[in-house]
Amino acid sequence: MNLSTEEIEQRVQAFIYEWKDYDGKEIAESQTFWNELFNVFGKQRKTLVSYEESIKKMTGNKGRIDVFWPGELLAEQKGPGVKLDETVMQQALGYVEMLPDSEKPKKIVLCNFQEFKIIALASGEVKEFRLEEFGKYYREFLFIAGYSDYITYQEEEISLQAAELLAKLYTSIEKGDNKPSLELNYFMVRLLYCFFADHTELFSQSTIVHPFHNYLEKYSNSDGRDLHSHIRDIFEVLNTPKEQRDARLNDDLKSFPYVNGELFSDTSYRLYGNKEIRDTLLEVAKFNWSEISPAIFGTLFQSITNPRTREIRGEHYTSETNILKALKPLFLHRLEAEYETIKDNRRELEHFIEKLSSITVLDPACGSGNFLVVAYRELRQLELNALQYLHKDKKERHLLRESIHAEIKVNVNQFYGIEIEQLPSKIAQLALWLTDHQMNMQASSTFGFNYTRLPLTASATIYNDNALTLDWNAVIPASELNYIVGNPPFLGYANKDSSLEGKELLALQKKDKALVFANWKNVGTLDYVACWYKKSVDMMKLNPKITCALVSTNSITQGVQVFPLWYPLITEYGLHIHFAHRTFKWFNEAKGKAQVHCVVIGFGLFEVETKHLWDYELGKDEKDQPTEIVTERRSSLKINPYLVFDNEMIMVKQRSSPLDPSMPNMFLGSIARDGTSEKDATGKKKVDQGFFFTAEEKEAFLAKEPEAKKYFRQVLGADEFLNAKERYCLWLADANPVELAKLPEVVKRVNRVEQFRLASKRASTRKLADRSRYFGEIRQPTTDYLLIPRVSSEHRVYSPIGYVNKDVIITDSAISLEHATPYIFGVLSSRMHQVWLANVAGRMKSDFRYSNTLVYNTFPFPHEPTAKAQEKVEKLALQMLAIRQSYLEQGVTLAQLYNKESFRLYSDLVKVHRELDKAVEACYRKESFDEETNMERISFLFSQYQHYTDTLFAGN
Template sequence: MPPLSWNEIKSRALAFSREWADEASEDAEAKTFWNAFFHVFGIERRRVASFEQRVNKLDGRDGYIDLLWKGMLLIEHKSRGKDLDRAHQQALGYFPGLKERELPRCILVSDFARFRLYDLEEDSRHDFALKDLHKNLRLFGFIAGYQTHAVREQDPVNIKAAERMGRLHDLMKETGYVGHALEVYLVRLLFCLFAEDTGIFQQQQFQDFIEQRTGEDGSDLGPQLSVFFHILNSPEDHRLKNLDEQLAAFPFVNGRLFEEVLSPASFDTVMRQSLLDCCGLDWSRISPAIFGSLFQSIMDKQARRNLGAHYTSEQNILKLIRPLFLDRLREEFGKVKGNRKKLEEFHQQLRSLSFLDPACGCGNFLVIAYRELRLLELDILRVLHTSVRNEVEKVQQSLDVRGLIRLNVDQFFGIELEEFPAQIAQVALWLTDHQMNQQVSEEFGLYFARIPLKTSPNIICGNALRLDWNEVVPVERLSYIMGNPPFVGAKFMSEAQRADVNAVFAGIKNAGLLDFVAAWYVKAAQMLRNTAIRCAFVSTNSICQGEQVSVLWNWLLSQGCRIFFAHRTFQWNNEARGKAAVHCVIVGFACEEVQPKLLFEYEDIRGEAHSIQAKNISPYLIDGPDIIVYGRMKPICLVQEIVNGSIPADGGNLIFTPEEKDEFLSAEPLAAKWIRPYLGAEGFIHNDLRYCLWLVDCPPDELQRMPLVLERVKAVRCMRQQSPKEATKEKANIPTLFTENRQPDGDYLAIPRTSSENRQYLPIGYLSGEVVAANDLQLVPSASLYSLGVLASIMHKAWVNITSGRLKNDIRYSVKFTYNTFPWPPSLSDKQQQAVEVAAQTVLNARAQFPDSSLADLYDPLTMPPVLLKAHRALDKAVDATYGRRDFKSEAERVAFLFDLYQKYTASLLPLAAKGKKPGRRKKADG
């Protein structure tokens, strides 16, 4: 039986208040009073609540609760005029004697004439007189079957629900009930738990069935649930005539959710109790937008330790869907809401929209998109069907809106590789549909539910990179593509993933450089051609930086794709425990011209964005032309060339830790003159010095006098001979030397290939020619102070952030894409060069004040010394002056300026030379 309309409830409330206006005796009429109270809301009290529930109090004595609706409401009644504060304290005294699932969400105390409602979840109190009950009916919406609270993703009940379902999952799995059957079983239980708290079932109907129709030992619960699932899949007129009345009272659900016949599960006392613990939660508070992902994570005990780290927050989803479609629809609604005909046409237009998430997971993007569209539709219905009763108040009509709602879940399409999340996505959309139907019901006064489920979301379980998306949703029907495809770096794909992307990337040059997510861009672009479809994906920021840009975006631009909105790099996380944080971008693109173009920038990647209207958004996510930087073997300006450090290829036989070096020299003292300091990128940044055997000029006779050195040389030869690489095998003939010797004779400027992107400045510096640089330490021989100054500046760091590659979240400095493409200042006076050199030396002097601090310490944003920061700020001003600019307002503005310069340099007749002086030689070095 569906809930009563609010108008009917209000009418009953007025009659109830009149009937009980003069009652005073608790003993005589309290039970009749509360029976009549529940009747106001269309509920038979006996079905949900009991009088005089006995409990054992803390003092060991028995107490008797006037009325208890387990898990929902505890009522303490007094005679007229008695102390309601005392009644409240008496009610709280019963709590220790109740099981956790029996604890109420509300306490109601009354003396006939007065009501006081304590909402324990909202921590609120409401006092009103009996005569004003009709004005406070919304407080009791949970009795009538209406949702009376906002669903919040941060609500701890989401985590608690997932944890309880996790316990039930483990218990069932331990019995051998596993795989597909277990997944479907749990999804069904999820639906039933939700259904009894949101009006699909009657209040507590599922819990009562378990408690009243199954034994406490759980032995008959499995068979009973099998029958129960069959009933939910059977229309009322197809059921047996002599069916148990409690089973017969459940509605026909269908929607394919209960269609498959599953083998019965086997329960015991603990498992039955675990399911009842799940029933004890208020599932109307669960957010389908995130619970699906939490629910999925319970399948993995490791993932369950970080519940909350595996869902995408609503805030982040809105960052994508608002500029993709929602803001435009809201804007259009604002324009047409004053014209009834246009508003009705706009309403019908919403029904024609369709949405595809080709990596939908548990459907959180689809769920939030559907909810927001339903909220928009509700605003439309308010305008179309609200009557003005007086000059002050707008009152909604008691309106049957089921024929007026246009939007439905069949407008939403998803592709998901795994079966379980695909099933959850479908159920999550149904649950969201019901939540929104409840909201419409509450708004317009007549209950509305789409049961049985006749319309289904279109969630396909399959490999999105192998499927033809046009077969999932025809291109002529599709409006928007969106989602959060998986993040896997190009070098970290599995063999299966590599095979999937190879099929997608066929014909794209150098596609082996692309991350996994890029395949979704390519598939989407193929569908966008010659259409008005718009697309937006969340991605790791690597696809808009470094070498991937020249591969992916060169191809996308050639297909006609253009970016119309983008969020620059921000931290993608959520508010739950076990936060998962990744540096991401959001890119919206289409093959049609879309205006305005919006660029969302972040001063703090963990903070809020501010939007700017751009003339054009380039693949690097800046306001500028679609210029792409291509890797070069030589610098575009007349500067010293940069090289990688040396490669030992020695199997570790030529390299020592400090302790190993000391131990070796104690046994082989003659080797001291042939051991030199050895640094890679990590060691350079963290002052973690190692050593190496550097036998470049070692005479054979001296080598013969060092047997321990000879042992290591023999080991190097053996290792190289066994290498699968022919070039390495060839180097076995010279085992005393590194396979690649790029060590300069004199001092050099060292630039680590990999460093944290959290640092505001690159951790670079000079090293003595005695220090052997490893391959991941790039070096500029004989670099001048001027070169150090420019490369250590914020101007160069801005170029690094855009053009370098990424290793996880770290910067991967690229010779070809960063150093060789960097536009050095176009003109340079002696005064400007001197100013940069002085500022650069000041930076070195500031570092020297902290001799025991590593570059990692000095350039950590939290521990960077003020004197060093001040020196860098002065250097930045000096370098900016060499470019003729002093007014850059953001990093994006710097990058746009550098791209203009880059375009001029590369378009000139002498593309490898920028106008201006060749940088002078270094004058001073740090000691």
Template sequence: MNAVEIEAAISALAEQSFDGVEFPFAFLEAFGNKATTIKRLRTGSTNKSDVGGLLQTNNIHIAVAESGAVSKTLEALKASPATSRAKAKFILATDGKDFEAEDLQSGETVACAYQDFPDHFGFFLPLAGISTVKQISDNAFDIRATSRLNRLYLELLKDNPDWGSEAQRHEMNHFMARLIFCFFAEDTDIFSGTDLFTDTITKMSARDSANTHEVIGEIFRAMNTAHDLREKAKLPRWTNGFPYVNGGLFSGSVEVPRFSKISRSYLLHIGSLDWTQINPDIFGSMIQAVADEEERGSLGMHYTSVPNILKVLNPLLLDDLREQLEQAKDSSRKLLNLRNRLARIRVFDPACGSGNFLVIAYKQMREIENIINERRGETGRKSDIPLTNFRGIELRDFSAEIARLALIIAEYQCDVRYRGQQEALQEFLPLDAENWITQGNALRLDWFSICPPTGTGVKHHSDDLFEETNQAEIDFENEGGETYICGNPPYLGSTWQSAEQKHDLKRIFEGRTKSWKSLDYVAGWFMKAADYGLHTPAASAFVSTNSICQGQQVPILWPLIFESGHEITFAHASFKWANLASHNAGVTVVIVGISNQTGQVRRLYSKETVKYDGTARYDASIFYDGTTRRDVSNINAYLVAAPHVVVHKASKPSDGRGIIEAGGKPVEGGNLLLNAMQAAEIIKNYPSAKRFIKRVYGASEYIRGDIRYCIWISDSDMPEAANIADFGLRFEAVAKARRKSSKVTTQNGAQWPYKFEEAKQDGDERVIIVPKVSSETREYLPVGLLPPGSIITDLAFGIFDAPLWNLALIASRLHLVWIAIVCGKMKTDFRYSNTLGWNTFPVPTLTEKNKSDLTRCAEDILLAREAHFPATIADLYKPDSMPDNLRAAHEHNDEVLERIYIGRRFKNDTERLEKLFELYTKMTSSSKKAGTV
């Protein structure tokens, strides 16, 4: 369960009549415990409470107290030996009137009336495996409001199914945006009179909800009608208290879906929340899921934390503004210049969603402006920062609408905070109709029509801020100075792109590169940002999957970016972009900032620990979350502080190491590959067949220990093998399957049905095996030594009869970090490549002593594994349970190899990569001079 679902479940529990017997079970069920778990607790088989309560091991000890004895019962739970034995994280006591709980690990407590315990739902989220508790606690209101709006939305669709159709979806979404505004307005004095909207519906609509839609429709009509026109509009007198809002929010149709008694109750319940607590920078990203059928199943999980967004905005523009503020100190002139600069900065998010980046940028800039005003003695001064300078493009109309509303709310909240409630109210209404969020496809729209170059005007016009638009419609002159483009565009690897999305990339990249089909969808935003920067000074930064800075996408995308005159000005190396899902699930991303107006210093951020040795090169700033920042002279496309270089495939290594080749490709229709039972049956019936049956290895066979065999026959042995009847039947089946293939090479393979279609070994060699794909969770690549007579399939690579020191290279941390960044990944797993990874891997010239030392390291690794037979590679290389002797063997291998490179151990992976790129640059330069590439 996610946070929104949990909040809804415990709120429903609190609304029910208290049942002391059922409460503990219902409470656990609300936090996602399965029916089978609850059943076992009910029967007592897993309930080890010693105070007559309910004890769930490693989780919580709950007891229902006698009336008035809640505190005493909580103390008994805390002192209980069973609580300690079961390692309970929480204790909870209630009598249905009072409610008390304690987190035994942190010592934090909750004490409230029973009906109010849902207000503290974030306190208990570790019970559901959700670790982002602080983020949720900080934004508890947004989750509760989202939960209630979701219930209302679904209930309205149940009663008004036509409102969920494609034709009326926009109207439904627009209706929800209107409601959000009304709830916010009545709690923040934008509407005169407390709870004006909710109270009016309570009083004027019938309890059976028969006319609720009509009452709401009249309220909406009033807010779209100026007061001097209301009599003519024949509005009822009870609507006079509602202000004229304008801005298009209440224009157009005032049709409202019909309400049932249940949905009316939900509406009033939502109105009872304290909407002054809304966080527009967070709320929008969750509320957009309410109206998106595809996202509703993961409601509350699409959360972008403020710290993550600031990872983009701080280095893009905010750090520079704060530095200038610090340098200005109390200089009135410098402060005035900075304030004027702030007023002319435009922030443009061409994938703005519900406006998170824009809202946070606006709020941060208002905070800086307020400090300026305070230092100049102008506290409470009207802001010079216009909302029109915060512009966006969003594909979904409801998200675009929420983005506009979020910015309006953010502006009002900032005015209240920095100018006071009275001044904020005086200037808030009526809303302006300027349209700064455009609904449409960002990769097809002309960005210059939305955020034009400095000094030009925009002549497109919109009368309606909240009108659904399919093109840029802006009715104000551009006053921007600097332009900053930012956001979190959709990633979508090439495999998952729709035909329409493929066409979007084709429009951008066709004619520039023939390989554009391999690019992630997010690459389109980087290219359009670079194109934008060709015509006006701008800096851009996007969140992206790290795949655009790895493997095959680097030589496709980044030369085009660099050719446009842009450089990488800052970057965050790979980190988890977390959300509110259980266990803090998230995708691995990078943040890349580009600009054609670069200084001499670039900033590289990383979550790696930096060890200091006094050298300036590794001096770094360390932030509260463990992120380090280093100032470097260049950042290349792999996000390494090294010269610009693209790693290209090489046909073979440039030194004397072994040649890695792909294993054999069977293409045999299931007839040459055998499981253990099939192999044993053939040998039982035909003992002479034993020498033709060999152990076969692909990735799973080597890593997980799966046992498979294959029939392996050379041309010279075919006459003898033909006498084995079972083989003959299998060969006929192989030939038949290959003849049916549409590939000519496979059809030709029907001539030798007793062999793999492709095979690069004779079957008697010693083989160093490297699986093509392996898990990213391992600290070392799985590489091993197979005995002579082992066959590898095309799911693995092999070095045949190679010296053992080759294995030491592949088993090193150095090689893993090179493969991870140069070869890229398949989903999140390492994807090995011989031509791109092994053949390009920079290795210093090795002496015979070096090779001897590395050979011994390889032997030590193999012996350490052997000591744990029959444990598999999958078992041995689990990060949390890797055997000490095996880890020590790898550590020694790393030390020996790294001393060959630089005379000491590397400090971290960042330093490893920098050295490897330095060597690769030298290696390719010398090859070019020698004419070998």
């Protein structure tokens, strides 16, 4: 029979304690080490694994595999202190190559007694951890105990199970005459504490295993009608010091500890129980809650709250992976490096521990406390590492037992939060207490004796208030604050929600923005998250040593939002960006994962010597690792608001005409304003009412009125252009009204357009009713033109553009460029322009949003390229058009041609595009650009933009 995970956990802690100070030789104890590791999972090593297995290398020499379990595991064991580097990795992989397929392992383990590196050969995933972290990573070895891959208890799967159980309990309570309310949610918070405590030794003073579950099972009636009184009794006991408890309490109740912290002070909620509620509650209580990280408690409660409300508010619960993208470069990396530098100096190590206990962190949009929980856990882990090193001499351990409460200094009262919703603010405080207990358990296993902090005497300061109307300096004085970090709401300025609640929230947020950005100009386009940047900088003005890292939508680093937000922050406040994660796909622990594209920006009011950027390849898997780009120490390079290195803090501002005056102007397509996009009461589009027709609708119309044929024109917008869709319109701008009057079907359409315009709430649209045979806004080119889609997918290698006949009507989902030479077409089709688009344009979700004023008019075309260079671009551009046309004639659409997944299949098109890219780049400069990254290209283009603007200003 397999060991339970609880038994394994106990053995894991004993294993850690036994081996944490081992500093001997590899050969002497490696086999004992692995024997005991297998025993942790209830298996005898000799029945599964061989040591020093002989194998013949490709060189002909013989090697020996340290630990070998055919088909499952191959381990390379090194001595203490030996680095588990690429050499060790290649040694293990070399052995794998020599094995027959039937014996190739699923996992490789590299180990030096104190460190582990696990490689899953199927996925290539690598996990690294230290021995003292084995309690967090033992699941990677559960296959030894006989658990299948399906039930290896990955954190996400466990979290999902817990969330579903919690939702099941909430649903059963709702069905049992218990109305949803804030009081019910608080009741659920208290239950969650009990579930967690029941499985993590918080109730360890009890002589019963899982006392909460067993008490309710033992004392409550099977029909569940008395469930409330028993839960109330437990809550009251948890809130009462032992010396003040009623002496008549039964022994099971007396055994519960005193918790304090006011968590159980309110027992007024009345639960109407029944059999289903009781059965579900016992099922949930029996679940192993010790596997759940308090950092995802918010996600658990997300499963029982209204998802629509969550979407409106812009709340997205953050995964630990994303939290650490902010915390590590903000302060954890620096503290870890400091620890490694000073750990052998006892006095400095003591000062380091004091320093950890003085760090303060504010999350001004803390939600359920995810950021605070992870930050607290990491500081406690650093403190634990330092204390362990400080007391590495076992002779001093008995002294630590006496002083442990004084020596463990990092506490939850170093953490501050602001949260507008009541329930998440309660969860945040609870999550920090439970994290504290988890870290106390880790300290207990590390030092070999029990350490707890019950009753609770310290707590985080969580304000239930609107962070944008609250003075942060009143939450924690700026003079006492070190770091601001968090994940503010993601609601965009263009977000529209027609519900009453949505309108009320938008009105509130508009009011908040007006308050935060009082006296600022052009802030109407800013996303709501921008308010937290301004408020953070306000705190920094009071204490310039404060630094901040915020997770945000990438929209504040793109498009029209850049200039109004960042220009004043940089020029007036003196803000410097210290590090950033460029656009990446959001993922979290929730079942319905939020599909958002984010950035992480770390900043302060002082410059730093070295700056870091992490760049992600768009369109890749959301969990792909980024490329880190670092400036040299004391480099003059800065990170600008587009999250790009450049020498100047360049911000691109919209222009009404091109930077290069020799370039033609670009215009939006025509807008019909004919009601075609209107929907009926069921949400379906209304038909037969405006100027537009599908191919089938056109034929049906002409069957009734064939004389109208000469008034039909083909229509192209972004969708039709990219996906080769047929669409037509009635174009009556040049029609003779006398002739039109003889066409009743056409007149019907004109009348419907008139009625639509007259019914509009917009005065400008109503004015158009007098001209109802015309499009509302006509911007049709008079010559053949280039068509540029206004929105193009991030999943395309290039954003396709193309030449269109002047008789084809262009709609406002596209932009036209007349008098575009093949040279201009070639430049706009190149990688250089694509890079500019990707960094400067706004986004619609993750797709590029092309703008004539912000992308084309600001684009720095090559400055005075030679005639020969231009000719080469023209030649390749025409060649590319010809190749592309051949595929279009075979039924392949532009969207399919340029999709990143299929582009490589069209090798001739790929080849000509690559040549065109190089030809365009040669128009800019002689030196070639880095092929692997676009960072050099965008930095160069920013410098060219600066050159153009300097020239323009000088000319003025």
